[in-house]
Amino acid sequence: MKDYLRNFFNGRYGMDSLNHALFFLYFILLILFTFTHSSIIYTFSLIILVVILFRVLSKDTYRRSLENQKFNNVFVPFLKNAPFLKNTNTIKTRFSQRNTHRFYNCPGCHQTIRVPKGKGRIQIRCPKCGQTFIKTT
Numbered sequence: 001m002k003d004y005l006r007n008f009f010n011g012r013y014g015m016d017s018l019n020h021a022l023f024f025l026y027f028i029l030l031i032l033f034t035f036t037h038s039s040i041i042y043t044f045s046l047i048i049l050v051v052i053l054f055r056v057l058s059k060d061t062y063r064r065s066l067e068n069q070k071f072n073n074v075f076v077p078f079l080k081n082a083p084f085l086k087n088t089n090t091i092k093t094r095f096s097q098r099n100t101h102r103f104y105n106c107p108g109c110h111q112t113i114r115v116p117k118g119k120g121r122i123q124i125r126c127p128k129c130g131q132t133f134i135k136t137t
């Protein structure tokens, strides 16, 4: 039995980031289905599940990894620019620049403004809404 399983999975493609994304989509559709009971959503979720299984069990690893590469090329830049991920980006940026810059939020529009550190008391002008405020850097 163990050998059978090993043989079965031997040379199969397995999971990649495209499959993870499809799996995520599948769950979203399942949740949607429990609310809507729409047969279209159900059919669509089944199709996705079949695609995932097909890709996981596929022996054509070259083709599958090409698909995954295409997916990464499109979605990784998209995710990097996604608004819901922007916050983590700014936290990272702030941390990496904490010795050279200070970050303030504009009192008018809450836009984050980066100013160089060590300039003393300066007047900062928001580039977005034009409001000025005084801070010590």
Ligand SMILES: [Zn+2]
Pocket: 106, 107, 108, 109, 110, 111, 126, 127, 128, 129, 130, 131
């Ligand atoms: Zn502003």
